[in-house]
Every structure is written in C-alpha cells, then in structure tokens.
Amino acid sequence: MRTLFDIADEPSADNADVLYDAISRKLAEPSFRPRALFDRFRIEVLATTDDPLDDLAAHAALAADPGFGGRVLPTFRPDAYLDPDAAGFGERVRRLVETTGQATSFAGYLKALRERRAHFVAHGAVSADHGVLEPYTTDLDPAAAQDLFAHAIDHRLDARAAREFRGHMLFQMAKMSVDDGLVMTIHAGVRRNHHRPTFDAFGPDTGHDIPVRTDYTENLRPLLEAFGTAPGLHIVLFTVDETSFSREIAPLAGFYPSLYIGAPWWFLDAPDAILRFRSAVTETAGFYRSSGFIDDTRAFLSIPARHDVSRRMDASFLARLVVEGRISPPTARRIARDLVDAIPREVFKL
Amino acid sequence: MRTLFDIADEPSADNADVLYDAISRKLAEPSFRPRALFDRFRIEVLATTDDPLDDLAAHAALAADPGFGGRVLPTFRPDAYLDPDAAGFGERVRRLVETTGQATSFAGYLKALRERRAHFVAHGAVSADHGVLEPYTTDLDPAAAQDLFAHAIDHRLDARAAREFRGHMLFQMAKMSVDDGLVMTIHAGVRRNHHRPTFDAFGPDTGHDIPVRTDYTENLRPLLEAFGTAPGLHIVLFTVDETSFSREIAPLAGFYPSLYIGAPWWFLDAPDAILRFRSAVTETAGFYRSSGFIDDTRAFLSIPARHDVSRRMDASFLARLVVEGRISPPTARRIARDLVDAIPREVFKL
Amino acid sequence: MRTLFDIADEPSADNADVLYDAISRKLAEPSFRPRALFDRFRIEVLATTDDPLDDLAAHAALAADPGFGGRVLPTFRPDAYLDPDAAGFGERVRRLVETTGQATSFAGYLKALRERRAHFVAHGAVSADHGVLEPYTTDLDPAAAQDLFAHAIDHRLDARAAREFRGHMLFQMAKMSVDDGLVMTIHAGVRRNHHRPTFDAFGPDTGHDIPVRTDYTENLRPLLEAFGTAPGLHIVLFTVDETSFSREIAPLAGFYPSLYIGAPWWFLDAPDAILRFRSAVTETAGFYRSSGFIDDTRAFLSIPARHDVSRRMDASFLARLVVEGRISPPTARRIARDLVDAIPREVFKL
Known part of the structure; x- marks a missing residue:
C-alpha cells in the first residue's frame, strides 16, 4: 500500500471509500499495466503453471513479441492427469493419450506425458509442479501399473489402489525429470476444498484448503532410493507442516544432492x-x-x-x-x- | 504468593514451615472466603462444568442469593454420556433417558440430551464442553446410529464402532448447539489416566493425563461441512498439540466463521x-x-x-x-x- | 578449530591446503594422543556402546592399566539381538543363547540377556542403550512370546509380529533394568539407511539416517504402567522429533519418576x-x-x-x-x- 499506492494510513471503516478510490485511480494509470509493473518490479523470470494439454500459444506469442523483453515461462502442472480421484480423470487422460495417435494404454500414457513435457521444455519451461495430498511414492512393476491404469480410466479404483497409482506416477515424474531436466517441485499436505458447500457454490481456490500432517521420510523413500542421487535432478520440497522442517526435510536435503528445501x-x-x-x-x-x-x-x-x-x-x-x-x-x-x-x-x- | 500472601522469599526447605504457617493464617481470614476473593479478583463470570443430570440446584440457590451479586454459570459437560467406553455408560444413559419418561431408544437419548441442555440454558449456561481423545466426527444415517446405540448401552461395541458412535455424537452436539446457541468448546488429544495403577489407587485427575498427537483437519471435516458456516454457532478448539496451531487450527479458523482458536x-x-x-x-x-x-x-x-x-x-x-x-x-x-x-x-x- | 588447532581463519578453498597441513601437524603431536586429550578435556566418564557378546577385554585391560586413571565404561547395546528384522538375527541369537549352555528357547534367550547384562555390570557399565524405530512396548503372555521367538529365529515373522516381538523385548529390557539397575536410554524415531544404494556401497552410518514422526504417549504406556514408578529405575528418552518435547515427553517426565528427558x-x-x-x-x-x-x-x-x-x-x-x-x-x-x-x-x- 505504501510503496505502490502511496497510502500510509491504516485502513479503517472511516477511510475505506477514500482508499478504494485512490487505489482505483492508480490502477487505471498506464504505469499499472502488467508490462509496466513487470519492468518496474525488475522481474527477471516469471513462471505460470499450465495444463499439460495447453498448446502454450500465449507463451509463444509473448516470447516472440519484440515489445516485451521479459522472461515468462510455462510450468508443467500435471496433477489432474495423475490422480484417478480427480474429477474427469478418465476423459482427460484419454484426450492426453490421443495426442500420441496411439490407443489408450499405460505405455501410451507415459509417452504422452513425456511428449507434453518436451513441448513445455521447447517453450522454455524449467520445472514441473506437483501438488499432492501426501508425497507417497512407489515403484510398481509394469504389469501392476498397466492394470491400475486400465481400471483408473474407468473409475474403478478403490482408495488404496488410487493411492498406489498416484504414488507410482509421482515416481514416474521423477524419472522423467531425470531424463528431461525439468526441476521437480512438490508441494504436499493440503486437503483441498475442505468445505464442500463452498466448493459447490464457488468452486476451488476459495479459501478452504487446509493443511494436514505430512510425512516425507517414508513416503519419498522409494523415489529417493531410485533417483535421489541422479546427476542433474533437482527436487524442491514445499510444505505447510512446519514440523517436518527440522525432523525430515532438512535431514533429507542434508543427504540427497537432488533435494532442496523449498521456501516457506x-x-x-x-x-x-x-x-x-x-x-x-x-x-x-x-x-x-x-x-x-x-x-x-x-x-x-x-x-x-x-x-x-x-x-x-x-x-x-x-x-x-x-x-x-x-x-x-x-x-x-x-x-x-x-x-x-x-x-x-x-x-x-x- | 507475592500478591495474595505477601511472600517474597523463594520457597526452600529452610523456610517451608514458616511459609506454610503464613499461608494457613491468611487462608483463615475472612478476606480469603470464596465470595470475598470473587469480589477482590473482580471476576465477572465464572463457569463450572456440570453433569448433564445435575439439577443445578446449587446454581439456582446462588443466583437467587441476594447476598451474592456475581455471575456463576453452569456448563453442560456430557462426555460420560457420549462415550460408550466410559465406565457405567449404559446405566448412566438409561438414567438420562428416563428423565424423558420414554423407553430407552436413540430418539429418546437425543431428546433427553436436548432437554438437559435446555435445563442448563434455563440456568444461565452459555456453553457445552467436550473433552475427547480425538476430535473425530461423522454423520451416520439414523438407522446406523440407532443400531450402534442399542449395542452401546449393552457394552457390545468394538473399538471401531465405539469411535463411530462418539464421532456421531460430537456431530449431534454441534447440531444441538446450532439450535440452542450453547457455545461448543472442544478440548481434544489427551490420553486420560495413563498410569492405571495410579488411577486404581487414587482415581482420575491425579497428574497422569498425557497429550497425544491430534489431527483436526480431517477429523472435524464432517462437522464443519455441516455446521461450520451456521449463523450463531461458536466452536472453540483447545489443543495441547501445539503443532496443530499453525498447520490446522489457524487455517481452519481463518475460513470457518464458527470456529475460534482456544487460548493455550x-x-x-x-x-x-x-x-x-x-x-x-x-x-x-x-x-x-x-x-x-x-x-x-x-x-x-x-x-x-x-x-x-x-x-x-x-x-x-x-x-x-x-x-x-x-x-x-x-x-x-x-x-x-x-x-x-x-x-x-x-x-x-x- | 580455534581452541584445539589455533585456527581462527574461516575455512575456504583458498586456505584448504594450509589448514589441512596445520591440522595434520597437530594431530601427530603427542599431546593429541587419545589419553593426552582425555586428560586435557578433563573427561570424568566416557562410555562406549558394545555388543552384548563382547568379552569387554579391552575395557578390563584399560581399567587394569596403572598408566590410565580415566573412567571408560562399556554400555550394553542389544538392538541387533532384539529385532527379528535385523540381518543375521537368528544366527546371532543362537550364539547368544549358547553362552548359557542351554538349548535355544525363549527362557534361555532371556537368561542369556540377563547374564550378559551382569557381565557388563561387572565391567562397570551403568546403562543399556536402545535404538528403535518406534518406542512401541507391549507385555505379551509367556506362551505368545515363546511362540514369536520360535518363529523369529527362523525368520518367519511378518511385519506385525516382528513389531510385537520388538515391543515385548523393549518391555523385557525395562524389567531387567529394574532388576540390575542399568539406566535405560531409549533413542527412537530414525529410519536407518534410508538410501539403500549408499548402504549397499558404503554400509551403515553413512549419513542417510532420517528421522520420522514418533509417538511416545501410547507406545510407552505398557512399559510405564508396569515399571514407570519402580524405585531406582531410570529411563532417558532421546528424540529427534522435537514436536514430542512439549506434547509428550515433558508431560510424561512430569509424572513418571523413572523418566528423564534426554538432552537434545x-x-x-x-x-x-x-x-x-x-x-x-x-x-x-x-x-x-x-x-x-x-x-x-x-x-x-x-x-x-x-x-x-x-x-x-x-x-x-x-x-x-x-x-x-x-x-x-x-x-x-x-x-x-x-x-x-x-x-x-x-x-x-x-
């Protein structure tokens, strides 16, 4: 308020209208257009998070715009394609696999994810972002994974099986990051849409995502045993369970060269x-x-x-x-x- | 010690007898009678916790006493009537339901609880206090609840079923609070009577109630989805697991208008x-x-x-x-x- | 660095060789021999941790050495003899029981543990040290314990049964401490050898032991109900889950006279x-x-x-x-x- 709008007064019921008008006037000024602020804020890199099927045309257009010199990158955010419990999962995955021209199979699914990541890399992406309720990982054998996949796209996974599938796919994402170099950010431990009535009325991201206790040491172990020392792999762990900082995340980052402690x-x-x-x-x-x-x-x-x-x-x-x-x-x-x-x-x- | 007894010396083996005698003399003075202290402490409201079947005659007598102007309120504390694992549960619930003149049924049980709450409200109660090991809540369908109740009063619930019953009754308590306005205080996460030999020899509240890790986000979700935005409902959460303050309780209170963070x-x-x-x-x-x-x-x-x-x-x-x-x-x-x-x-x- | 090696410079790539040489020179001086340092550090007691089958000859020799006046004690560290999941458990336990001259039975196993503890006490040991993943304890009836033991030495315990066995043996260790006076130190909550490839290449204690969340209140309850008020018993709890300090360990130590809070x-x-x-x-x-x-x-x-x-x-x-x-x-x-x-x-x- 002070720096951008020259407002030093504490907001109150008395000055609410005055402040509102002052802010509105400022926002209408050309110096408050996004590109002007991008320069004024001296932003070097700004990354969006994008759907894996996004063609990234807006990113391409911005990158090609001679009038804008900033660096705005896409980020691969595949959560809705990796969680069988996400609404519309089967349909979404079918559309994903169609991009490969192959029939819907687990191999085609992995291929499509790899190709979409390559598409993001080609558009400047440096990272893939993963939001999960728990950071559970597991390395299933191919037949088991194929079988879970077949059931998942038809919505026939129970809670335990869905967890196994998600855990296997987070593991696969790490494997792909080893190959394509995308930094893997993992932010775990938030029960999304805690209040269903609010979700039904107003949709997601409406203020009722609530953290839960989160265990990293055991959950990430399969992933870290397989890839934790892989050259070039960078994993950044974000948490809203601050008890894990001293107990789990710092000790893990102290050993695994791939693992970084995300900012609070x-x-x-x-x-x-x-x-x-x-x-x-x-x-x-x-x-x-x-x-x-x-x-x-x-x-x-x-x-x-x-x-x-x-x-x-x-x-x-x-x-x-x-x-x-x-x-x-x-x-x-x-x-x-x-x-x-x-x-x-x-x-x-x- | 300093303010009430004018004792500035640090207690030690040397001055133990002197201090004991000084305190005893003070306690015998009229200015140390409860009513005198109530005035001296400038207490505006003092609340006791009371058994749901208490007739609250003492409260009525005190309220009617022209010689005492303080506000002393009863608090509805139904733990022993909601937990099938509490000693004497079946017998106690039967006595509760008898107050309605009905046969012992789940409907009668709910009716009796509602009527006893009304009795407390009539005697000035502002809150109902709930001590639970875990703040688990669930909304069972009526037939399932009736069935659990029938088994509970005959002590035939296994651990899982007893948990369901308790969870359903905490849910019911919130529902009644929505109706009658009693503030719902919930204090969770204490393993009572940790050392059975001490309990057997000296009874409860003898210094060996020990906290346990407590999860609020998932456990309270059914209750909060149903009543968390109900107008006029006030829930105050107390915890002895301080890890839940930043992770769960503050985010929950930041969203749910009914939810308040209890004092440490x-x-x-x-x-x-x-x-x-x-x-x-x-x-x-x-x-x-x-x-x-x-x-x-x-x-x-x-x-x-x-x-x-x-x-x-x-x-x-x-x-x-x-x-x-x-x-x-x-x-x-x-x-x-x-x-x-x-x-x-x-x-x-x- | 400052006190022992007179090095005040901050280590850096520039001075690495100089510092290395300076340290090497110092380490070669007679004043840096272990006994010289023992005196210079004014160590009163130093305790090693030792295998239960160790004959403690080195300890006996040192104690008998007229040239050394320090107090160096053995510590009974039986982890590998109490955990059926430890590599080589069956063979190790057979060797342990052989020391009694009896056939391999649960009674012989307990007898052997008691005798080895007595051997340690005779060599000056004051404590028995127990490292466990979780501080679970349980008091099995003798037939169940005997049965688990018989299966354990043949590696036929599933995860649940192995946990029961470990829990029963931690309970037994407390019982033996009541009898022989060895202080029981328990340090719990570390997933050892988190990164199998590093373990396979370099062995244990190579930097990838990672803490996990640890519950004490419920896990230690059977042990503390049985022995928590036993005269003379001292248990010292160490944790790397700092959330347990205010929630569990301090309240437990506030009640149980046997329980002490281990240093961080x-x-x-x-x-x-x-x-x-x-x-x-x-x-x-x-x-x-x-x-x-x-x-x-x-x-x-x-x-x-x-x-x-x-x-x-x-x-x-x-x-x-x-x-x-x-x-x-x-x-x-x-x-x-x-x-x-x-x-x-x-x-x-x-």
Whole structure:
C-alpha cells in the first residue's frame, strides 16, 4: 500500500471509500499495466503453471513479441492427469493419450506425458509442479501399473489402489525429470476444498484448503532410493507442516544432492514463520540446500512486498547469527546475496 | 504468593514451615472466603462444568442469593454420556433417558440430551464442553446410529464402532448447539489416566493425563461441512498439540466463521508457550479469531496470576509487533484490550 | 578449530591446503594422543556402546592399566539381538543363547540377556542403550512370546509380529533394568539407511539416517504402567522429533519418576535447537527432569566444543529467565551447575 499506492494510513471503516478510490485511480494509470509493473518490479523470470494439454500459444506469442523483453515461462502442472480421484480423470487422460495417435494404454500414457513435457521444455519451461495430498511414492512393476491404469480410466479404483497409482506416477515424474531436466517441485499436505458447500457454490481456490500432517521420510523413500542421487535432478520440497522442517526435510536435503528445501510456503510465508523456518532447517542443512526465495503469489502487485519481507527476514536471521558470533559479516553478506540470486538461479536452472 | 500472601522469599526447605504457617493464617481470614476473593479478583463470570443430570440446584440457590451479586454459570459437560467406553455408560444413559419418561431408544437419548441442555440454558449456561481423545466426527444415517446405540448401552461395541458412535455424537452436539446457541468448546488429544495403577489407587485427575498427537483437519471435516458456516454457532478448539496451531487450527479458523482458536491450554498456558501460540496462529488468523484469554484452573487462588501472565505475554507479543513496525501503537492497545474483554465476551456470548 | 588447532581463519578453498597441513601437524603431536586429550578435556566418564557378546577385554585391560586413571565404561547395546528384522538375527541369537549352555528357547534367550547384562555390570557399565524405530512396548503372555521367538529365529515373522516381538523385548529390557539397575536410554524415531544404494556401497552410518514422526504417549504406556514408578529405575528418552518435547515427553517426565528427558540429540544438538528444546520442556517439567548434557559424539575432538555449546545455550536460556524476572540469579547459577554436574551424575548413576 505504501510503496505502490502511496497510502500510509491504516485502513479503517472511516477511510475505506477514500482508499478504494485512490487505489482505483492508480490502477487505471498506464504505469499499472502488467508490462509496466513487470519492468518496474525488475522481474527477471516469471513462471505460470499450465495444463499439460495447453498448446502454450500465449507463451509463444509473448516470447516472440519484440515489445516485451521479459522472461515468462510455462510450468508443467500435471496433477489432474495423475490422480484417478480427480474429477474427469478418465476423459482427460484419454484426450492426453490421443495426442500420441496411439490407443489408450499405460505405455501410451507415459509417452504422452513425456511428449507434453518436451513441448513445455521447447517453450522454455524449467520445472514441473506437483501438488499432492501426501508425497507417497512407489515403484510398481509394469504389469501392476498397466492394470491400475486400465481400471483408473474407468473409475474403478478403490482408495488404496488410487493411492498406489498416484504414488507410482509421482515416481514416474521423477524419472522423467531425470531424463528431461525439468526441476521437480512438490508441494504436499493440503486437503483441498475442505468445505464442500463452498466448493459447490464457488468452486476451488476459495479459501478452504487446509493443511494436514505430512510425512516425507517414508513416503519419498522409494523415489529417493531410485533417483535421489541422479546427476542433474533437482527436487524442491514445499510444505505447510512446519514440523517436518527440522525432523525430515532438512535431514533429507542434508543427504540427497537432488533435494532442496523449498521456501516457506502459503500459510508460512510471513515474518515469524520465515524465522521459524530458518531456525528449523539451517543448523542441519545450511543455507545452500534451501531454494532461496521464490514467490508463488496469485496477486501480481504483491510481488515486491513479498520479496521484501523474505529478504528482511533472512537478513534478520543472518544478522542474529553475526551478533551471536556464529558467522562473520562477510559470510552473512555473501549468503544474503546468494539466497536471492545465485541459489534460486541454480536450483531452478535459470 | 507475592500478591495474595505477601511472600517474597523463594520457597526452600529452610523456610517451608514458616511459609506454610503464613499461608494457613491468611487462608483463615475472612478476606480469603470464596465470595470475598470473587469480589477482590473482580471476576465477572465464572463457569463450572456440570453433569448433564445435575439439577443445578446449587446454581439456582446462588443466583437467587441476594447476598451474592456475581455471575456463576453452569456448563453442560456430557462426555460420560457420549462415550460408550466410559465406565457405567449404559446405566448412566438409561438414567438420562428416563428423565424423558420414554423407553430407552436413540430418539429418546437425543431428546433427553436436548432437554438437559435446555435445563442448563434455563440456568444461565452459555456453553457445552467436550473433552475427547480425538476430535473425530461423522454423520451416520439414523438407522446406523440407532443400531450402534442399542449395542452401546449393552457394552457390545468394538473399538471401531465405539469411535463411530462418539464421532456421531460430537456431530449431534454441534447440531444441538446450532439450535440452542450453547457455545461448543472442544478440548481434544489427551490420553486420560495413563498410569492405571495410579488411577486404581487414587482415581482420575491425579497428574497422569498425557497429550497425544491430534489431527483436526480431517477429523472435524464432517462437522464443519455441516455446521461450520451456521449463523450463531461458536466452536472453540483447545489443543495441547501445539503443532496443530499453525498447520490446522489457524487455517481452519481463518475460513470457518464458527470456529475460534482456544487460548493455550493446560501444559501450554505458560509464558514461552503462550508466545509460541501467538506466533503460530496470528499470521494466518489474526487476533480476532482467537478466544482471548479464558482460564480453566481448578485452583481458585491462581486466577489473578493466570490472567496476569496471559495479559503480560499478549502485551509482550504486541509490543514486539509494534517495535518491528508491523502494527501501530493504537492498534496494539486496541487489540490488548479486546483480547481480555470484547473478544471473550463475544466468543462466549457473555 | 580455534581452541584445539589455533585456527581462527574461516575455512575456504583458498586456505584448504594450509589448514589441512596445520591440522595434520597437530594431530601427530603427542599431546593429541587419545589419553593426552582425555586428560586435557578433563573427561570424568566416557562410555562406549558394545555388543552384548563382547568379552569387554579391552575395557578390563584399560581399567587394569596403572598408566590410565580415566573412567571408560562399556554400555550394553542389544538392538541387533532384539529385532527379528535385523540381518543375521537368528544366527546371532543362537550364539547368544549358547553362552548359557542351554538349548535355544525363549527362557534361555532371556537368561542369556540377563547374564550378559551382569557381565557388563561387572565391567562397570551403568546403562543399556536402545535404538528403535518406534518406542512401541507391549507385555505379551509367556506362551505368545515363546511362540514369536520360535518363529523369529527362523525368520518367519511378518511385519506385525516382528513389531510385537520388538515391543515385548523393549518391555523385557525395562524389567531387567529394574532388576540390575542399568539406566535405560531409549533413542527412537530414525529410519536407518534410508538410501539403500549408499548402504549397499558404503554400509551403515553413512549419513542417510532420517528421522520420522514418533509417538511416545501410547507406545510407552505398557512399559510405564508396569515399571514407570519402580524405585531406582531410570529411563532417558532421546528424540529427534522435537514436536514430542512439549506434547509428550515433558508431560510424561512430569509424572513418571523413572523418566528423564534426554538432552537434545543429533540433528537437535545445535544452538537454536537447544533453546527450542529448553523452551518446550521447562515450563512443564522443569530442569531437574532432564538428563543434563551428555554427548554422543563419534568425534573425540568435538567433545569440548559440544559441551561448551550446550553450556552456553543453557546459560543463555537461564539468563533470559533471570532478565524476565522468572528465576533469581542464585537459582539460575545453581541450575547451571547442576545441569552439567549433579543432574547427569544422578540420572546416569555415576
């Protein structure tokens, strides 16, 4: 409010109309057009998340636009194609496999996913984003996977089998990331659409996604045993269960070279929570196994403030370590810079 | 010790007898009679927890006593009537249903519970208090509920069925709260009577109730889907599993208008724990989705000290936010007052 | 680095060779021989962990050596003899029972364990150390235990039965500790050898032991109901799931006289984690139900630094309580001394 709209007053019932009008006037100015803000915010890279069947024409058009020099990348987001419990799963997967010109089979499904990933890579994607309720992974034998797939597209999987299928597909996504280099981001542990009446009335993403306790150590083990030390693989783990930071995620990232600790996410991207995060992970995994700050906002105007908060809190954490004699000022300065530049650049292959 | 007994010395083996005698002398003074302390502590409302079959005659007598102007309310505490595993459950429920003059049936059982709640409301009760091991809820169909009930009163429920019954009855309690307006307090996650030999020798509440990990997001979902947005319903969640504050309880309270975050309870009502609580919930749910401080002490004399500690810690938390530039001093002052006055008054319908 | 090697420079790629050479020179000096360091570090007691079948000859030789006055004790570490899933379990147990001259039976197995413990006690052992994935305990009836044992030594236990056997044997270990006085240390909640390929290539203890969520309240209940108030029994609980400190371990230690809260262990023995630990347990269980600092390092040279860090953090925690007016300076000084002297001496019967 202060930086973008020159509003210093605390919002209240008294000044609500005045503030609303002031904001509206600003938003109508040319300097508040998206491209102008993109420049003003000095954004180097912005990534969208996209449906695997998206032709990415908008991305191609923007990349080809001589009037826009920014880097806007697509991200492969296949959740709805990997979860047999997702509404419309069978139909969606059939459309996916059709793109290969093959009959609907598990082999065709894997082929189609690989080809769509290649399509995203060709349009500049650097990562594939995976939202799951639990980060369960498993490596099924091909016959079992084929069998689950056949039942899944006809909606004939019980809860246990659906879990096995999802676990196998998260495993397959890691395998494909080893091959095509897409950074694998996994954000787990949120019960989506907790309040069905609100979902029925207003749809998804309406404020009632609620975190649940999440176990990483056992769930990710099959994936990490197979690919955790694969050269070039980058996995970034995001959680909203902060108990896992010191107990599971930092120890895992301390061992597996492929695994990075995602920035504090969603309910945890606020000042106190950011300091708790740094305190929880740093003594086990240091700074260089974290992703550095990346922002997942849907609110374009919030980007500078969010980066600012993150930088201030990391600076505050580093300053404490300096005051306590635990790191030297030059080291703190180096880490502060790396957390917003070298580290996310390396982790996300930018 | 300092405020009530003028004792400034640290207790030790050396001064134990002196302190004991000093305290005994004070306790014998008229100014230490319960009513005198009630006035001196400036207590506005004090609530007891009472058996559903209690006739509340003592409450009626006190309310009718012209010599006492305080507000002392009963609270409906039906745990032992809702849990088939509670000792004497069948017999107790039979006595409950008898109050309706009907035969023992599930419909009669619900009717009796409704009538006893009305009896409590008529005697000034504002809340119904529910202590459960896990906050599991479920909405059974009437035939299934009737069937479980029939088996429950004859002690023929296995562990799974007993859990279903308890879950259904917590759901029913929410439904009744929607109807009669009693604030529903739920405190979950304590394994009562952990050490059976101590229980056998000395009975319950003898120091060996031990917390367990508690999940709220999935367990409360059926209840919240049905009643979470019901006008006028107030549910206050208390926990001794502090991991649930940032992960589950604050996000739930951030969405469901009926849900309030209970003050840090029992093992968590101490200075450091109170600050951890505020840090864990405030960035997601703010101050106005918490219950404000209420005290559940059994030690009458501890009431002023407990409120004092709570106020100091909330003030300390707010002062930090002011120093960090996150809220203004006037806002901090408003919140500090509201946490001990407007908020608990509204949450508990006082 | 500073204290032992006079190295004040921060390590870097530039000075790596210089530092390596400086350290190598120091290590070759007579003052860096183990016995010289033992004296210089002013170690009063050092305990190894040993296989139950170890003859402890090295311990006997050291104890008999007139040239060494230090106290180096063996510790009974029977994990591999209690877990049917441990590689080579059947063969190992057969060798254990053979020491009794009896046929392989459950009674002989218990007898052998008792005798080996007596052998350790005779060589100065004060404790038995138990590392388990989960701290599950159960008291099986003798016939069931005998039956599980018979199957276990032939590798015919499924996962559930193996768990029952382990739970029964942890229970038995507590029973033996009641009899022979060995302090029982339990450290739970680590998935050992998370990355099989690394285990296959390099063996155990190669950096990929990863913590998992751990429940103590229910798991330890059978053991604590049977022995939790047994005179003279000391159990010290170590965890790497810090969520259990305030929720389970402190409340358990607050009630059971046999139970002590182990010092923050492994991933948690660093400055911030130590302060979180003290904050989490002290308000419920105080200082005198914790073990005081003991060190489990494999790096002999790290011992002084680790004790130094622990003492500084405890001193920092106590100083805060003094500044906040919560304890007096003399009390803080007494606790600071007791945490490194009287308390570990009493807890470990030294």
